[in-house]
Amino acid sequence: MNPTYDWLSPEQARLSAALKAVARNPRLKEEILKTPALYRLLRLAASRFVAGEDRDAAMSAGRRLLEQGYRISLEYIGENTVSTNQCRQAADEFSSLIEMVPVPCRISLDLSHIGLAVSPALAHEQLGRLASEAARTGKKIFVSMEESAKTDEILTVYKEAAACHRNLGITLQAQLHRTEQDLAELLAVDGEIRIVKGAYEEPAQLVLPRSIALNERYVRLVERAVAAGKHVSAATHDSQLVEQLRKQFGSTIEYELLYGIRGDLGAELLAQGLPVRIYLTYGSEWYLYLCHRLAEYPPNVYEALSVMLEELAQPSGLRYG
Numbered sequence: 001m002n003p004t005y006d007w008l009s010p011e012q013a014r015l016s017a018a019l020k021a022v023a024r025n026p027r028l029k030e031e032i033l034k035t036p037a038l039y040r041l042l043r044l045a046a047s048r049f050v051a052g053e054d055r056d057a058a059m060s061a062g063r064r065l066l067e068q069g070y071r072i073s074l075e076y077i078g079e080n081t082v083s084t085n086q087c088r089q090a091a092d093e094f095s096s097l098i099e100m101v102p103v104p105c106r107i108s109l110d111l112s113h114i115g116l117a118v119s120p121a122l123a124h125e126q127l128g129r130l131a132s133e134a135a136r137t138g139k140k141i142f143v144s145m146e147e148s149a150k151t152d153e154i155l156t157v158y159k160e161a162a163a164c165h166r167n168l169g170i171t172l173q174a175q176l177h178r179t180e181q182d183l184a185e186l187l188a189v190d191g192e193i194r195i196v197k198g199a200y201e202e203p204a205q206l207v208l209p210r211s212i213a214l215n216e217r218y219v220r221l222v223e224r225a226v227a228a229g230k231h232v233s234a235a236t237h238d239s240q241l242v243e244q245l246r247k248q249f250g251s252t253i254e255y256e257l258l259y260g261i262r263g264d265l266g267a268e269l270l271a272q273g274l275p276v277r278i279y280l281t282y283g284s285e286w287y288l289y290l291c292h293r294l295a296e297y298p299p300n301v302y303e304a305l306s307v308m309l310e311e312l313a314q315p316s317g318l319r320y321g
């Protein structure tokens with residue numbers, strides 16, 4: 001049984017595990033993406049979660065959200081980039097994004113997209129460069145949290161950068177047992193905090209599964225960060241958890257949701273006058289992101305299938321050969 005998702009039915013847990021295994025298989029990804037019809041169908045399914053393949057598409061989705069009163073985070077998707085050149089290209093894209101976005105926007109990134117998979121030194125150099133560029137125009141950079149095998153390195157690079165730059169933030173995963181201690185250490189460091197439950201499948205001994213105990217820990221983490229005067233983003237789509245946070249913290253914290261997920265919840269919070277941020281992603285590396293979103297909530301597979309089958313059923317739909 002997948003330890004992180006034991007709140008799912010056995011069938012859903014099986015589907016979730018299979019999707020994660022598919023996501024981790026680079027050869028399969030390559031085969032799928034080089035089959036034009038399959039590529040197009042999957043890209044259609046991904047379009048619910050991903051604003052588009054380029055900056056312009058992301059910005060036009062972003063502008064619509066800003067007009068409605070949301071704040072936004074933007075991420076050029078990618079992770080585990082192993083070539084120094086590609087890491088530099090990714091950082092260049094973030095750099096252009098920083099130039100382009102209006103001030104209330106936040107840029108989010110995975111350190112393994114801009115250098116950590118090559119060396120912590122490269123990640124440090126690139127994060128420092130992007131933080132300086134963002135600071136010149138009053139913008140913020142938020143570091144995402146990846147698998148637990150990388151947590152130490154991510155925190156080290158982040159803390160070093162946060163010692164020199166005041167426009168940074170870090171994401172912490174409530175599911176990891178170590179996070180309470182990590183937060184205690186981060187309270188002494190400049191920077192904002194985003195709390196998430198955690199998207200990665202981890203060894204059972206390292207995590208709490210989705211449960212009431214996890215939600216209690218989540219609230220405790222927010223409480224400690226708020227008490228220490230931190231700006232906190234509570235990033236979750238869990239209605240019960242959001243309700244608890246709303247009652248306890250109201251507008252002293254920000255509520256953050258992924259683009260395409262629980263839009264009803266975001267609209268409800270916004271209508272209550274609460275600060276709501278939508279996390280928008282773009283880029284050609286949407287495949288892994290799609291797998292994550294389907295795996296963490298397997299009922300999404302039905303919608304993805306419907307979108308693909310509807311396309312196939314169109315008289316002008318996909319043409320083969």
Ligand code: FDA
Nearest residue numbers: 144145171196197198199235236237238257258279293297
């Ligand atoms: P949970 O998984 O318990 O789901 C609660 C309910 O939310 C579900 O019953 C369903 O109604 C709804 N829901 C959840 N996921 C859904 C989906 N994909 N589609 C439709 N409905 C869904 N993780 C990480 O490890 N590192 C990171 O840096 C980040 N960054 C990040 C930023 C932001 C802004 C968000 C919102 C999330 C992340 N995450 C993340 C992902 C996070 O760890 C987690 O996997 C997802 O948010 C799903 O967990 P929930 O807290 O939503 O609750």
